[in-house]
Amino acid sequence: MTPTQIPSEHAPATVGIVHLGLGAFHRAHQAVYLERNLTRHGGGPWGIASANIRSNRHLVELMRERDQRYHVAEYADSETLTLREITAIRETYYAGPGGEDLEALLTRMSEPDVRIVTLTVTEKGYHLDPADGRLLLDAEPIRHDIASPTQPQTAPGMLVEALARRFTADTAAFTVLCCDNMPDNGKRTRRAVIELAGQRDPALAAWIADAVTFPSSMVDRIVPAMSETDFERLRALDVDDPAAVTCEAFSQWVIEDDFPKGRPDWEHDGVQMVADVAPFESMKLRMLNGSHSLLAYLGVLAGIETVADAICRAEFVGLLHRYMRDEAAPTLNMPKGTDLDAYADSLLARFANDSLHHRLQQIAMDGSQKLPQRWLTGARKQLDAGGEIGCTALGVAAWIRYTAGRDLADAHHPVDDPMAETFAALHAEHDKPESLIAAFLSLDAIFPRALAEDACFRNAVLDAYHTLNGSGVTAALAALDDPTR
Numbered sequence: 001m002t003p004t005q006i007p008s009e010h011a012p013a014t015v016g017i018v019h020l021g022l023g024a025f026h027r028a029h030q031a032v033y034l035e036r037n038l039t040r041h042g043g044g045p046w047g048i049a050s051a052n053i054r055s056n057r058h059l060v061e062l063m064r065e066r067d068q069r070y071h072v073a074e075y076a077d078s079e080t081l082t083l084r085e086i087t088a089i090r091e092t093y094y095a096g097p098g099g100e101d102l103e104a105l106l107t108r109m110s111e112p113d114v115r116i117v118t119l120t121v122t123e124k125g126y127h128l129d130p131a132d133g134r135l136l137l138d139a140e141p142i143r144h145d146i147a148s149p150t151q152p153q154t155a156p157g158m159l160v161e162a163l164a165r166r167f168t169a170d171t172a173a174f175t176v177l178c179c180d181n182m183p184d185n186g187k188r189t190r191r192a193v194i195e196l197a198g199q200r201d202p203a204l205a206a207w208i209a210d211a212v213t214f215p216s217s218m219v220d221r222i223v224p225a226m227s228e229t230d231f232e233r234l235r236a237l238d239v240d241d242p243a244a245v246t247c248e249a250f251s252q253w254v255i256e257d258d259f260p261k262g263r264p265d266w267e268h269d270g271v272q273m274v275a276d277v278a279p280f281e282s283m284k285l286r287m288l289n290g291s292h293s294l295l296a297y298l299g300v301l302a303g304i305e306t307v308a309d310a311i312c313r314a315e316f317v318g319l320l321h322r323y324m325r326d327e328a329a330p331t332l333n334m335p336k337g338t339d340l341d342a343y344a345d346s347l348l349a350r351f352a353n354d355s356l357h358h359r360l361q362q363i364a365m366d367g368s369q370k371l372p373q374r375w376l377t378g379a380r381k382q383l384d385a386g387g388e389i390g391c392t393a394l395g396v397a398a399w400i401r402y403t404a405g406r407d408l409a410d411a412h413h414p415v416d417d418p419m420a421e422t423f424a425a426l427h428a429e430h431d432k433p434e435s436l437i438a439a440f441l442s443l444d445a446i447f448p449r450a451l452a453e454d455a456c457f458r459n460a461v462l463d464a465y466h467t468l469n470g471s472g473v474t475a476a477l478a479a480l481d482d483p484t485r
């Protein structure tokens with residue numbers, strides 16, 4: 001294969017954006033859009049200073065050693081690869097536990113040239129109740145940030161401290177752009193920041209409410225964690241880059257256009273700037289991410305390793321077709337002209353990209369934070385409208401079974417979730433499916449009461465659990481077609 005190579009050739013940019021969450025997704029998504037912007041302008045004021053605030057000091061060191069240059073390898077399929085060199089990230093910081101750069105990061109965030117702060121800290125990084133989006137004032141890291149606001153550990157805490165410094169110095173506010181897979185992600189971030197600021201100083205909270213905008217955004221690109229095989233494939237093409245990222249060729253970014261302090265002219269770089277992101281956000285969360293989570297829990301239980309491996313099996317393709325068509329699409333209210341069938345087909349084609357080694361275990365992580373927006377809001381709407389919920393109920397049953405930490409052949413898998421201890425305790429306490437399912441559905445941080453108490457939903461989850469546990473994944477999928485159920 002001969003990749004198309006796109007070197008970075010613009011002048012060094014100055015920093016206008018601070019980003020929290022220097023993970024693979026940020027480097028393969030936002031940084032690529034900014035790279036395009038800087039290339040069009042030959043440089044400019046929208047370079048990025050990017051920080052890891054929880055873990056991975058090593059990546060920050062690697063980026064610095066390489067003068068913040070790295071490659072993004074975009075695979076359209078196994079024959080078509082574009083290799084981009086990226087220099088849009090100008091500075092990197094490590095402000096996680098023991099992080100020596102916290103003060104430098106906060107200073108950067110307080111500078112007048114910084115007009116936007118973007119975030120990819122994952123759902124759990126906001127410390128919100130997954131079911132209703134309230135800030136968890138009792139969560140240990142939030143309690144820490146309330147007690148020591150000038151030494152924050154969380155993303156909301158860092159935003160509040162940086163905004164407090166700007167407020168005191170009479171520096172204009174920045175715009176906060178959340179790029180995590182949450183519904184109303186701008187509104188949720190706003191609420192978290194204002195609630196936390198209110199604990200510190202009501203005048204600060206009032207200023208933030210007035211001066212800071214929090215546009216919502218929908219982000220989309222499949223960016224699996226890098227594996228040794230990915231690095232080897234790149235080395236075979238003479239790209240020896242330990243900071244490289246591999247992803248699919250597809251990329252989408254839809255942003256609510258509310259940047260009173262200015263923004264890059266992103267609309268010329270392939271970004272959709274819109275008045276209302278909500279329909280796009282719901283579509284992506286329920287269709288793409290909802291399908292991903294179905295594959296993740298059922299696939300891991302069946303001993304399957306990657307998304308592409310699952311998609312090789314007709315029964316999984318059938319499941320996703322059915323879920324998207326009968327359970328996700330009917331809950332969406334899209335602008336005229338949106339073709340949800342075509343969208344569903346495009347998702348299946350993307351999932352089948354076997355150049356990406358996208359591990360189901362990676363997607364299965366943090367289910368407690370993901371289920372509400374991916375499945376449960378849709379299921380509630382379906383029940384209200386008398387619609388289908390069979391695939392969703394099977395997904396919930398598979399997730400509950402998954403949280404036991406053993407697949408159907410009794411092989412162990414880690415359960416990586418902020419609520420993992422609670423799940424382990426529930427499995428230890430309940431050996432009858434009836435009481436286990438009832439106990440899980442009563443977790444009100446995840447399941448809205450109206451859904452948990454809906455007999456149709458409870459029975460569907462319990463039935464699916466019985467079939468899954470007793471007869472396996474194939475039987476549980478076949479049962480979806482049984483009209484007597």
Ligand code: CS2
Pocket residue numbers: 181219220221222223288289292293362363364370
């Ligand atoms: C995935 C997402 O890990 C997950 O939960 O569903 O990271 C997914 O790959 C992205 O949202 C695609 O844009």
